[in-house]
């Protein structure tokens with residue numbers, strides 16, 4: 001956006017935050033939409049509308065970063081499976097070893113006599129991280145799997 005468009009009029013002023021200047025902008029929307037939104041932000045314990053909107057913007061930026069093949073992204077892959085299926089456990093271990101450069105950490109929890117929960121922390125280019133998650137989650141015998149997409153947060157402020 002071009003901030004010089006106010007030239008000749010009153011200069012826009014910005015308050016400084018720890019990261020840079022704060023910018024104000026107005027949003028017009030149907031009152032019913034805003035009422036719905038306000039109801040949601042109360043339930044979600046947001047301090048105010050601005051913080052809720054900042055989170056929405058950040059969420060969209062993270063999602064957008066994941067569409068860019070060249071960006072470095074972070075994620076977690078959650079897997080729930082039955083460890084009694086020996087072939088499955090071996091296949092998952094093999095996949096994880098094959099992708100050790102992208103899997104930076106993992107936690108394994110024995111949920112009960114049969115089920116295991118595994119959370120892998122993954123980092124890399126989005127296509128390779130997606131591919132790893134598809135292979136793991138798609139492995140026969142995995143009861144539930146989910147890739148959570150996030151980012152290092154370096155550019156989210």
Ligand code: NI
Nearest residue numbers: 083109110116
């Ligand atoms: Ni286990």
